[in-house]
Amino acid sequence: MRVDIITIFPEYFGPLDLSLIGRARAAGLLDIAVHDLRTWTHDVHRTVDDTPYGGGPGMVMRPEPWGEALDALVPAPAVAAGGSDPDLAGAGEAASAGAGNAEPAGAGGAEPAGADGAGAAPARLVVPTPAGERFTQAMANRLAGERHLVFACGRYEGIDQRVLDHAATRMPVSEVSLGDYVLFGGEVAVLVMLEAITRLLPGVLGNAESLADESHAHGLLEAPGYTKPARWRGLDVPDVLRSGDHARIARWRRDQALLRTARRRPDLLARAVAELDDRDLAVLAGAGFRIEQPDMAK
Numbered sequence: 001m002r003v004d005i006i007t008i009f010p011e012y013f014g015p016l017d018l019s020l021i022g023r024a025r026a027a028g029l030l031d032i033a034v035h036d037l038r039t040w041t042h043d044v045h046r047t048v049d050d051t052p053y054g055g056g057p058g059m060v061m062r063p064e065p066w067g068e069a070l071d072a073l074v075p076a077p078a079v080a081a082g083g084s085d086p087d088l089a090g091a092g093e094a095a096s097a098g099a100g101n102a103e104p105a106g107a108g109g110a111e112p113a114g115a116d117g118a119g120a121a122p123a124r125l126v127v128p129t130p131a132g133e134r135f136t137q138a139m140a141n142r143l144a145g146e147r148h149l150v151f152a153c154g155r156y157e158g159i160d161q162r163v164l165d166h167a168a169t170r171m172p173v174s175e176v177s178l179g180d181y182v183l184f185g186g187e188v189a190v191l192v193m194l195e196a197i198t199r200l201l202p203g204v205l206g207n208a209e210s211l212a213d214e215s216h217a218h219g220l221l222e223a224p225g226y227t228k229p230a231r232w233r234g235l236d237v238p239d240v241l242r243s244g245d246h247a248r249i250a251r252w253r254r255d256q257a258l259l260r261t262a263r264r265r266p267d268l269l270a271r272a273v274a275e276l277d278d279r280d281l282a283v284l285a286g287a288g289f290r291i292e293q294p295d296m297a298k
């Protein structure tokens, strides 16, 4: 997967050299380039923001540097792409990429977008913003299937909307939020999203089985984990986990996942309810959770 990140704080992305993402990059599974937005400014102060039209507090990021950055990193398509695609439905956006753009003057730090050959899937622009669609495991799964992601990190009160509207004429665009709180800017959000996405790429995680059982993989939270010693500070590992009875262990883990989800995330349980069997419902009822199963006959 090819990833370009555009930011006014490239230093935020130092951690991408570390741990499993760093290893995936070194192994060639992941090609990440970080670009300083100010590369595409032309005034002495390298200005990236200005006051908002219509008034109000804060500053908005000017469109010109963003336009030049996206021109440099994503070749203009020969045919217009499908447009804005916030739900990642992915319908009808097979635009073929045209010949490469000329690099703007002063774009020395930019990586050429050489991988975007004719016929390749277009890059997807991902813009982190608290006004975006909610980032979930399902969205991470979809984004992990993309060939090329371009992240545009906004600061201040965000990026001039025309940058996104113009980009949407040539590539799919997703405005994405991590949750219902406000960050200073998109940089940390991109680190979060990249970690969720890249660990799903083939070869990045050593043990693909650990992807199957983890929290959110099946719409339930994961059961608690334990390791040696069997007794620590007077606390014992649950006997069942030391029984060697794999069917009992699997059943215990599912029960724990159900009960945890019912207590901590009733919203998730409500969505998973169609997949619960009678045994699941009995376990929940035994713990005092009354779960209404939808009546399929209605």
Ligand code: 6GU
Pocket: 127, 128, 129, 130, 176, 177, 178, 179, 180, 181, 182, 183, 184, 185, 186, 189
């Ligand atoms: Cl993705 N960006 C910013 N700036 N703030 C956020 C967010 C993203 N998600 C939640 N708050």
